[in-house]
Amino acid sequence: xxxxxxxxxxxxxxxxxxxxxxxxxxxxxxxxxxxxxxxxxxxxxxxxxxxxxxxxxxxxxxxxxxxxxxxxxxxxxxxxxxxxxxxxxxxxxxxxxxxxxxxxxxxxxxxxxxxxxxxxxxxxxxxxxxxxxxxxxxxxxxxxxxxxxxxxxxxxxxxxxxxxxxxxxxxxxxxxxxxxxxxxxxxxxxxxxxxxxxxxxxxxxxxxxxxxxxxxxxxxxxxxxxxxxxxxxxxxxxxxxxxxxxxxxxxxxxxxxxxxxxxxxxxxxxxxxxxxxxxxxxxxxxxxxxxxxxxxxxxxxxxxxxxxxxxxxxxxxxxxxxxxxxxxxxxxxxxxxxxxxxxxxx
Amino acid sequence: xxxxxxxxxxxxxxxxxxxxxxxxxxxxxxxxxxxxxxxxxxxxxxxxxxxxxxxxxxxxxxxxxxxxxxxxxxxxxxxxxxxxxxxxxxxxxxxxxxxxxxxxxxxxxxxxxxxxxxxxxxxxxxxxxxxxxxxxxxxxxxxxxxxxxxxxxxxxxxxxxxxxxxxxxxxxxxxxxxxxxxxxxxxxxxxxxxxxxxxxxxxxxxxxxxxxxxxxxxxxxxxxxxxxxxxxxxxxxxxxxxxxxxxxxxxxxxxxxxxxxxxxxxxxxxxxxxxxxxxxxxxxxxxxxxxxxxxxxxxxxxxxxxxxxxxxxxxxxxxxxxxxxxxxxxxxxxxxxxxxxxxxxx
DNA sequence: ATCCCGTGTGGGAACGATGTCACACGCCCT
DNA sequence: AGGGCGTGTGACATCGTTCCCACACGGGAT
Numbered sequence: 001x002x003x004x005x006x007x008x009x010x011x012x013x014x015x016x017x018x019x020x021x022x023x024x025x026x027x028x029x030x031x032x033x034x035x036x037x038x039x040x041x042x043x044x045x046x047x048x049x050x051x052x053x054x055x056x057x058x059x060x061x062x063x064x065x066x067x068x069x070x071x072x073x074x075x076x077x078x079x080x081x082x083x084x085x086x087x088x089x090x091x092x093x094x095x096x097x098x099x100x101x102x103x104x105x106x107x108x109x110x111x112x113x114x115x116x117x118x119x120x121x122x123x124x125x126x127x128x129x130x131x132x133x134x135x136x137x138x139x140x141x142x143x144x145x146x147x148x149x150x151x152x153x154x155x156x157x158x159x160x161x162x163x164x165x166x167x168x169x170x171x172x173x174x175x176x177x178x179x180x181x182x183x184x185x186x187x188x189x190x191x192x193x194x195x196x197x198x199x200x201x202x203x204x205x206x207x208x209x210x211x212x213x214x215x216x217x218x219x220x221x222x223x224x225x226x227x228x229x230x231x232x233x234x235x236x237x238x239x240x241x242x243x244x245x246x247x248x249x250x251x252x253x254x255x256x257x258x259x260x261x262x263x264x265x266x267x268x269x270x271x272x273x274x275x276x277x278x279x280x281x282x283x284x285x286x287x288x289x290x291x292x293x294x295x296x297x298x299x300x301x302x303x304x305x306x307x308x309x310x311x312x313x314x315x316x317x318x319x320x321x322x323x324x325x326x327x328x329x330x331x332x333x334x335x336x337x338x339x340x341x342x343x344x345x346x
Numbered sequence: 347x348x349x350x351x352x353x354x355x356x357x358x359x360x361x362x363x364x365x366x367x368x369x370x371x372x373x374x375x376x377x378x379x380x381x382x383x384x385x386x387x388x389x390x391x392x393x394x395x396x397x398x399x400x401x402x403x404x405x406x407x408x409x410x411x412x413x414x415x416x417x418x419x420x421x422x423x424x425x426x427x428x429x430x431x432x433x434x435x436x437x438x439x440x441x442x443x444x445x446x447x448x449x450x451x452x453x454x455x456x457x458x459x460x461x462x463x464x465x466x467x468x469x470x471x472x473x474x475x476x477x478x479x480x481x482x483x484x485x486x487x488x489x490x491x492x493x494x495x496x497x498x499x500x501x502x503x504x505x506x507x508x509x510x511x512x513x514x515x516x517x518x519x520x521x522x523x524x525x526x527x528x529x530x531x532x533x534x535x536x537x538x539x540x541x542x543x544x545x546x547x548x549x550x551x552x553x554x555x556x557x558x559x560x561x562x563x564x565x566x567x568x569x570x571x572x573x574x575x576x577x578x579x580x581x582x583x584x585x586x587x588x589x590x591x592x593x594x595x596x597x598x599x600x601x602x603x604x605x606x607x608x609x610x611x612x613x614x615x616x617x618x619x620x621x622x623x624x625x626x627x628x629x630x631x632x633x634x635x636x637x638x639x640x641x642x643x644x645x646x647x648x649x650x651x652x653x654x655x656x657x658x659x660x661x662x663x664x665x666x667x668x669x670x671x672x673x674x675x676x677x678x679x680x681x682x683x684x685x686x687x688x689x690x691x692x
Numbered sequence: 693a694t695c696c697c698g699t700g701t702g703g704g705a706a707c708g709a710t711g712t713c714a715c716a717c718g719c720c721c722t
Numbered sequence: 723a724g725g726g727c728g729t730g731t732g733a734c735a736t737c738g739t740t741c742c743c744a745c746a747c748g749g750g751a752t
Contacts, residue, residue, distance in 0.1 A: 014495065016708055027732045032710055039711080040730050057493065062472040063418070064708035067409045067737050074452075074473075082441060083650070085633075088434030095428060095455040099462065104469050106420075107453040109441040116445065123450050126408040127420075147403065148360065264637065287431075288634035291610065304429070362738055373702045378740060385741080386700050410738035413707050 015056040023052040035060070066128060074104040075314060076124035077307075078117065078134040078141065081230075082109045085286050086257060086303055087135065090155065093307025094133055101315050103130070110137065112230060117141055125150065131314045133307075136160075151317040155310040157201045158327065165317055166327040167310040171201055171283075174299040174332040175208025175255065176215075178281045181297070181334060182251045183216035186342045187279065191224040191242060191249035193235055193259040202227075205255045205283060224249055228259055235262025243270055243278070250343035251279035257286040260296065275341035285335060294338035301332045361402040369398040381406070412474060420450040421660060422470035423653075424463065424480040424487065427576075428455045431632050432603060432649055433481065436501065439653025440479055447661050449476070456483065458576060463487055471496065477660045479653075482506075497663040501656040503547045504673065511663055512673040513656040517547055517629075520645040520678040521554025521601065522561075524627045527643070527680060528597045529562035532688045533625065537570040537588060537595035539581055539605040548573075551601045551629060570595055574605055581608025589616055589624070596689035597625035603632040606642065621687035631681060640684030647678045 021028045026045060033039040034049040041049070052058075066072040077094050079087040091107060098105040106129060108120035114137055121141050124132055131151040134141050139159035142152045146164065158166040182190050192209050196202045206225075213220055226242065228235040235254075239262055242248070254260035260282035272278050274294055282289060285300035309328060317323070367374045372391060379385035380395035387395070398404075412418040423440050425433040437453060444451040452475060454466035460483055467487050470478055477497040480487050485505035488498045492510065504512040528536050538555050542548050552571075559566055572588065574581040581600075585608055588594070600606035606628035618624050620640055628635060631646035655674060663669070 017710095018708080028709080029711080029732060029734095030730085033731090036710085042730060045730085059468060059471045059494070061413070061474060061708050063409045063413045063474055064737090065710075067407070067413055067708080067739090068710050070737070072409070082434050082438035085431060085434065088428050088431065088437075091434075091453075092428035092455055095453070096457070099454065099465070104473065105453055107437075107441070107451055108445065109438055111442070119445070122405060123408075125405045127450065128407060128409055148405070261633075261637070268639075287607075288637045291607070291634045292638045293614075363740095364738080374739080375702055375704095375741075376700085379701090382740085388700065391700085407738050410707090411740075413709095413738080414740045416707070 015058045017058070017060070019056055020049065020053045020058050023056060024049045070128075072128050072130050073102060074106055074127065074129050075311065076120075076127070076129045076132040076134075077105055077107045077311075078110050078120055078124075078132065078136075079107070080110055080112050080135050080137070084258065086284055089303040090135070090307035090310075093304035093309075094311045095307075097308040097311035101311070103311070103315070112137060114138060114140070118144065121145055131318050133310045133314055151314060151321065153310045153314045153317065155306055157199045159200070161200075161327055163325060165313050165325050167306060167313055167330070168200070168327065169301040169306065169330045169332050171204035171332075172208040172211070174283060174301070174334070175205035175253070176212045177208075177332075177334050178283065178297075178299050179209045179212030179253055180215065181336070181340060182253065182279060182281060183212055183218065185251075185279065185340060187249075187251040188216075188218055188343075189221070189224065189247070189249040189251070190218070191226065191252045193226050193228055193239070193252060193254040193263055195228065195230055195256055195259065197227060202255065209253060209255075223247075228262070230258060232258055232262045232265070235259045236266045237262075239263045239266035240269065243267065243272065249278070251281070251340070254280065254282045257282060257284040257289075260284075260286070260289070260298075264292070264296070274339050277344060279340040279343070281334075281340055290337070296339045297337045298335055299332050300335050302330055306330060361404045363404070363406070365402055366395065366399045366404050369402060370395045416474075418474050418476050419448060420452055420473065420475050421657065422466075422473070422475045422478040422480075423451055423453045423657075424456050424466055424470075424478065424482075425453070426456055426458050426481050426483070430604065432630055435649040436481070436653035436656075439650035439655075440657045441653075443654040443657035447657070449657075449661070458483060460484060460486070464490065467491055477664050479656045479660055497660060497667065499656045499660045499663065501652060503545045505546070507546075507673060509671060511659050511671045513652060513659055513676070514546070514673065515647040515652065515676045515678050517550035517678075518554040518557070520629060520647070520680070521551035521599070522558045523554075523678075523680045524629065524643075524645050525555045525558030525599055526561065527682070527686060528599065528625060528627060529558055529564065531597075531625065531686060533595075533597040534562075534564055534689075535567070535570065535593070535595040535597070536564070537572065537598045539572050539574055539585070539598060539600040539609055541574065541576055541602055541605065543573060548601065555599060555601075569593075574608070576604060578604055578608045578611070581605040582611045583608075585609040585612035586615065589613065589618065595624070597627070597686070600626065600628045603628060603630040603635075606630070606632070606635070606644075610638070610642070620685050623690060625686040625689070627680075627686055636683070642685045643683040644681055645678050646681050648676055652676060 017028050021031045034041040034046040110117040125148045133153045135156045136159045142160040142164050145152045152164045154166045226238050228238050254263045282298040285298040289296035289298050363374050367377045380387040380392040456463040471494045479499045481502045482505045488506040488510050491498045498510045500512045572584050574584050600609045628644040631644040635642035635644050
């Protein structure tokens with residue numbers, strides 16, 4: 001005696017196109033034509049098929065369809081950290097645009113880890129997604145996906161500009177504007193808190209900072225440039241060190257919302273008054289910046305639009321795989337709030 | 347002369363298991379066994395196959411595999427609004443847990459719209475996902491998905507308790523704790539800002555509020571209970587109306603982070619001092635609450651854990667489809683900050 | 693010498709949908 | 723009457739993978 005295994009004991013099988021065909025008294029081919037609208041189907045037959053499909057609750061199997069057609073209607077979205085409102089908002093924009101264009105979105109949070117990133121990339125290849133939007137940590141993903149013939153759009157930062165599409169914001173201009181704003185107020189000792197300078201975002205923002213200082217005839221002080229990691233605790237600690245030490249800066253430019261939060265907390269803990277004692281301006285406007293007191297001036301990027309634009313670009317790329325690659329730059333604007341003022345008189 | 351159409355002109359085809367088989371000089375069956383580890387494969391053959399696969403950059407086609415096996419390794423996650431940090435965090439938790447368990451996550455933002463929700467549900471059925479985690483807007487999704495034999499876990503709120511699994515927080519207890527906290531401080535006029543009371547979250551929190559009032563022998567004043575929509579602007583407007591009017595409450599309990607933001611802004615605009623003039627406590631701790639001044643007391647839920655737990659529950663359900671459904675309740679705790687104090691002396 | 697069994701391997705039929713191809717039918721035109 | 727055409731339908735191969743089954747080979751027991 002052998003154990004008999006039934007495919008799915010008890011539970012009734014999902015209806016397939018064959019069930020619909022039998023219910024409507026036609027062949028599978030006819031059902032396919034009637035439902036997809038490609039090819040002939042007499043109107044009464046079409047009607048019968050539609051009714052049968054609805055009655056059975058038939059939903060075409062995307063797997064089977066994709067397997068046959070060799071192209072899927074889903075896109076992958078890889079972001080660094082959903083807990084950061086920046087990425088969450090970006091994902092939200094991507095989601096809306098994907099839905100609007102009839103794509104299903106497969107999302108993975110790569111947690112800033114290279115391993116998770118390549119794991120996710122492999123999963124997307126396995127899924128045969130039509131394309132991928134990624135906030136890359138290295139050039140590896142783009143290279144890997146491109147090698148598999150999958151269109152990629154890099155968003156926020158770029159590692160493979162030239163060979164893949166990109167959607168970014170005016171990082172250099174934004175940073176320059178923010179820093180210039182401080183310079184114009186009379187600040188000469190302006191600190192910069194920056195993340196990885198080997199990312200295009202970090203590099204560009206750093207350059208913008210330098211440009212603004214140069215334009216104001218201010219010498220760069222290496223001590224005032226802090227390259228911090230990607231978490232609040234670290235930047236808070238580094239800010240505490242700097243602000244407690246001698247020769248404290250009169251203003252800080254924090255190059256992203258996480259760094260800004262760390263600096264903000266450090267300022268609060270030291271009992272410094274903003275903007276009387278110190279001015280603060282951030283890159284990347286986060287919700288809290290308009291709620292705290294005083295409110296924080298920030299270079300605002302249209303994050304939602306960033307995600308939406310990336311998916312739009314991706315879908316264009318999917319339609320035209322051989323067109324030249326394009327980098328789209330979205331404008332940013334400085335929102336001047338209460339955290340910036342002339343430096344304290346000495 | 348007819349137009350000849352080549353399958354994919356120019357671009358080289360993705361390697362299939364057949365290519366690997368030829369490269370390794372074995373049959374497809376053997377490759378399958380060697381790669382999946384199911385069934386016999388001599389170690390030297392296995393080696394050869396693995397090398398060939400790596401050289402070709404072979405990645406198994408999930409579509410084909412799923413089609414054959416009739417069970418996929420991806421789960422759907424449906425959230426209301428990724429721009430709300432609550433849902434973003436929940437999604438982040440779900441993402442990590444999914445990854446850990448070897449599932450790919452298909453995420454859709456349902457934008458609080460019933461249409462988007464059912465559209466997304468249908469897409470998930472078409473994708474043959476192994477299960478779905480949803481923050482439901484009605485019982486429709488759960489019903490629909492269950493009818494297609496897809497396991498569902500409702501998270502945050504429940505519409506189909508009893509028939510589907512749920513993962514929620516102690517809403518009633520949390521709301522009672524928050525309100526009692528105000529009562530104990532001496533408040534008698536405590537306003538409640540609440541979202542839809544036909545959602546379990548809203549209903550439970552409302553009940554918790556009532557219980558705390560009853561325990562303090564305080565009569566409920568309908569004028570102090572505001573059922574507001576799901577956006578900051580609306581709750582701000584309603585709060586302005588209430589706080590400007592006569593008989594202003596001495597404390598407000600805002601039942602979610604969005605409502606709390608509206609109330610917070612209204613309080614600021616009216617120039618009221620917290621907590622001297624008015625106390626505020628919120629359900630759902632958002633990042634800004636610990637950054638503003640004064641900081642806002644809040645009932646904190648482990649949102650990340652909520653998402654992670656939901657996916658864990660889902661994966662257990664997938665393994666044991668016929669077990670009784672379970673509702674998991676996560677504990678919450680009141681984080682007492684600076685926004686609560688005894689009412690002003692009259 | 694024959695049988696049997698354990699270890700490996702390959703053939704081939706699925707899975708569900710699509711689309712090409714062949715063909716059936718009725719009509720009009722020659 | 724027969725050819726041609728337009729309309730509509732069904733049979734069948736196919737996509738890439740899995741896995742059941744058949745079978746080959748060699749060694750040990752009878």
